[in-house]
Amino acid sequence: xxRRAFVQSLAATGLGVAAAxxxxxxxxxxxxxxxxxxSVRKAMAADPxxxxxxxxxxxxxxxxxxxxxxxxxxxxxxxxxxxxxxxxRAPSAHxxxxxILIGWDRSLETAKLLGHQYLIVPSLGADxxxxxxxxxxxxxxxxxxxxxxxxxxxxxxxxxxSDHMPPLDxxxxxxxxxxxxxxxxxxxxxxxxxxxxxxxxPMAYLNRYKDRYWSFHLKDARADRKQDTExxxxxxxxxxxxxAIPEISKKPLYVEQENGKDELASARIDFNYxxxxxx
Numbered sequence: 001x002x003r004r005a006f007v008q009s010l011a012a013t014g015l016g017v018a019a020a021x022x023x024x025x026x027x028x029x030x031x032x033x034x035x036x037x038x039s040v041r042k043a044m045a046a047d048p049x050x051x052x053x054x055x056x057x058x059x060x061x062x063x064x065x066x067x068x069x070x071x072x073x074x075x076x077x078x079x080x081x082x083x084x085x086x087x088x089r090a091p092s093a094h095x096x097x098x099x100i101l102i103g104w105d106r107s108l109e110t111a112k113l114l115g116h117q118y119l120i121v122p123s124l125g126a127d128x129x130x131x132x133x134x135x136x137x138x139x140x141x142x143x144x145x146x147x148x149x150x151x152x153x154x155x156x157x158x159x160x161x162s163d164h165m166p167p168l169d170x171x172x173x174x175x176x177x178x179x180x181x182x183x184x185x186x187x188x189x190x191x192x193x194x195x196x197x198x199x200x201x202p203m204a205y206l207n208r209y210k211d212r213y214w215s216f217h218l219k220d221a222r223a224d225r226k227q228d229t230e231x232x233x234x235x236x237x238x239x240x241x242x243x244a245i246p247e248i249s250k251k252p253l254y255v256e257q258e259n260g261k262d263e264l265a266s267a268r269i270d271f272n273y274x275x276x277x278x279x
Contacts, residue, residue, distance in 0.1 A: 027278035030242070031249060033271060034062030034091070036217060036256035037069075040263040044072045049082050051264075056086045058268050059275060063088055064254045065114070067095045067107075068122070076110050083114075091252040092118035092157075092189075092215060097125055097138070100145035100156065108152040118215055118252070119149065120189050122159040127173075135173045139180035146185030157215060159189040165198030174200075178209060188212045191256065192236055193219025193228045202236070206244055216245070217256040218274065228258055230266055232273040242279040 035055050037044055043051040048071075055063060063083070065071055071079050083090055093116055099107050100121065111119055124130060124138055146156040158181070164174035178188065190213045192202040206213060220234030221227070231238065242248065255274065260266025 028243075028248075029276075029278060030253065030274055032061045032253075033059070033274055034064055034252055034254040035060045035267055035271075036064045036094075036254040037066050037072075038094075039255060039257050039260065039267055039270075041066075041069065043263050044069075048072045048074055052082055052086050052088060054264055055267065056088055058264070058271050060255075060267075060271060061087075061089065062252060062254070063090050064120075064252070065090050065093045067093045067099070067119075076113050080114055090114055090116060092116055092120050094122045094159070095119050097121050097123070100141060104145055104148060108149060108154050111154050112152065116154065118155045118157050118187070118189075120157040120159050120215065123161045123164075127161060127163050130173065132169055132171060132173065132176055135177045136180050139177050142186050143180075143182045146182065150185050155187050155214070156185070157187040157189050159217070160191050160194050160198070160200075162194045162198035165195070165200045178212065183212055187214040189215040189217065191217035191219055192238075192241065193217070193221050193256070196221040196236060197225055197228070199225075203241055203244065206241065210246060213245075213251075215252045215254075217254050218270075219256045219258075228256075230257065230260070230273070231255065231270040238274070239277060239279045242277070 040051055040055065043054070052063070065079065074082070093111065093114070095107070099119070107119065130138075142156060142158065149156045158177065160174055165172060188209060190202060190205060194217070195202040195205060218231065218238065219228050220231045220236050222229050223235050228234070245251065255267065255270040257266050257270055
């Protein structure tokens, strides 16, 4: 058998998959894309309803709302109405850490009203002043509140900030917290930009805790690692990162840019970059 016949024989039996990946596996694109409303916080403070309409007009299908900002003066019922009117869904909300300590049952009911799958704590307040024992105690609170949330059909999750990464007494506080929490009741949201700004590697953390990350903030960083920037203009390889996320279609992904000069213009640049990105 000559070489050509041998290769054709392999392909016919399915063993030639690796030889022609471009023909057998089409590149993917994101079907849904969300915006973390902190990205447009000034516009939301000025006119929440008009801003949400503008976000939907850009092409975003999802938003992550900010209970920690009082939903910019909108009651849960008002927020639900405007989201429905604009055809937006809100898979998650960022909440203050004390929410899991006081009135948690009521918060879980509100989450169901708004269609949230996740309630996410972005930070623990004065993170820089916490000891490792404090981080462990917070993890225990998360385990208790997370178990209660699961009974209500909601997930409690934790989001990483840049100041979670510097070592404390020889350990990284974020790692101490993650390893102390119970994965059956507490999930994680990975913010790529915050990880980079804190000195971490988002891809390494995705690989380390791959089964724990169920939501993502897609944020780019400048080369000096001091500030975020529009997606595709910084140093992060989003194509490789998105390709490495297992079951990506089941996981909320949000653009977040904290320092856009024109919030909605930056949100449009970010959307267009990801909307057209093959991975």
